[in-house]
Amino acid sequence: MLYLSIIATAASAVALGLAVTNRRRSKRLKTQLAEHQASAEQQIMRLRSELDRSIAQLSERSASASNLDLHRKKIDSIEERQAHCQKEVDHLRGEAQNLAMLPTWHPTRVALAEELRPRLVPITDKLGPVLFPNQLAFDELDWMYKLPDRKFPYSLTFEEGMMMHYLVAANELKSGYEIATAFGFSSFFIATAFEKTGGHLISADAYIEEEMEDFIYDHASAQAHVEKLRQLQRDKQYEQLPRGLQFAMEGAAALKIESVVDYEIACSPEGVPDLLNDRQLDFAFIDGGHFGEQPVLDVQSVLPFLHPERFIMMFHDTQCEAVAKAVHFAAQATGTQPFSIHTRNRIVAVTKGIDPKTLHTCREMTVRQAV
Ligand SMILES: C[S@@+](CC[C@H](N)C(=O)[O-])C[C@H]1O[C@@H](n2cnc3c(N)ncnc32)[C@H](O)[C@@H]1O
Structure with missing residues (x-):
């Protein structure tokens, strides 16, 4: 009987010991989990803001690309007008020369x-x-x-x-x-x-x-x-x-x-x-x-x-x-x-x-x- 109660006491002591160890381990694991979660959230936030920045840069670039397109179109139309004006100037110069010859030799x-x-x-x-x-x-x-x-x-x-x-x-x-x-x-x-x-x-x-x-x-x-x-x-x-x-x-x-x-x-x-x-x-x-x-x-x-x-x-x-x-x-x-x-x-x-x-x-x- 005594033998049995010693075994039971020892078993319950071992069980108690195990329970304490498990609790500590579980507490440590919980802390570790919380730390991991916090760092993961931080990383997610950092990635998100990096992503936002990249998206903003991309949309800026695409906006300036369309501005560039607009400028290119304007330059094209100015160059067209310039060519037209140059043609008119050349024409007028020619006409003026025709006019100028007679008086020049008066x-x-x-x-x-x-x-x-x-x-x-x-x-x-x-x-x-x-x-x-x-x-x-x-x-x-x-x-x-x-x-x-x-x-x-x-x-x-x-x-x-x-x-x-x-x-x-x-x-x-x-x-x-x-x-x-x-x-x-x-x-x-x-x-x-x-x-x-x-x-x-x-x-x-x-x-x-x-x-x-x-x-x-x-x-x-x-x-x-x-x-x-x-x-x-x-x-x-x-x-x-x-x-x-x-x-x-x-x-x-x-x-x-x-x-x-x-x-x-x-x-x-x-x-x-x-x-x-x-x-x-x-x-x-x-x-x-x-x-x-x-x-x-x-x-x-x-x-x-x-x-x-x-x-x-x-x-x-x-x-x-x-x-x-x-x-x-x-x-x-x-x-x-x-x-x-x-x-x-x-x-x-x-x-x-x-x-x-x-x-x-x-x-x-x-x-x-x-x-
Ligand atoms: C266009 S410049 C004359 C150029 C000059 N005939 C030539 O071709 O070499 C006009 C002159 O008129 C003068 N003048 C303007 N108002 C005047 C006034 N009320 N009485 C006298 N001179 C005047 C100015 O001082 C200026 O020298």
Whole structure:
């Protein structure tokens, strides 16, 4: 009996021991399982976020791929348009060349260019050829000029200068007035013609464009500037006078026409009566302020001095509305018809008693023909 109860006790002790060991093992296993589960969840979360990132990158790439497609299509259509425009440009160039051949070889144009280009080379060499933005020169006579270190003013073109020269010389004109000098470029063409006819030119300017380096200004500033310049003249501060005036005087000296042209500092219209005094003009070039009422006022100031029977009044930049108004004002006031010549800056002659053939010659020799 005792033996049996010892065995039973031992068995229950072993059973108890086993149960304790099992509980511990099961606890350890549970902990391990929980740890595995936690790390597995972490890994799943990391993989998920990596997956999300990859999906986002892929959709970004596919979006930019479709953008790329769009850009490619746009480039294709631009290239198509460019090819079309190039074709049009080539066509227009060809047409322009066809147009340009006849005037290019016009005997009067050729003679004028042969005479005046070499004579004016020392002048043009010191100036800068210039065009307005998006313009191209038809040929070497189609450029305007400016002082190299000033933004404005711009001159007429060489071709336009040749026409002024031709009209004065061919019509034997004797007494001219020009508003305005700028830096003397137009005056060189006109005065070298008066040199031939024994005539004389007065060229005046307020030098306001050079001062402002702009072609828009108010009249009071032009008047004040003229007062300041006159004071500098009285004080003999010649080196402080406008660069344009100095260039004009140096140019006239180089061309040996100092006795043919007088350069005056004056504001139009109020300064004109004193300038012209008792002169009778058969030539006037209106090329001062190009806006507002200024061109009409410039014409008005000249009218009392015009020869009643015989004159040429030239206009430049008649594509400007204010200048166009002045052309019609001059024509009405003198009972004449304006005559347009299709140069770069659309010069127009308002004339009386002048040989019409000389005007037609100008029209025929301009490289930019009307069609
Ligand atoms: C286009 S530029 C003249 C260019 C010149 N005829 C040439 O072709 O070489 C115009 C000039 O007019 C001058 N001007 C503008 N308004 C004026 C005014 N009210 N009185 C005098 N000169 C003026 C400007 O100072 C500028 O020099």
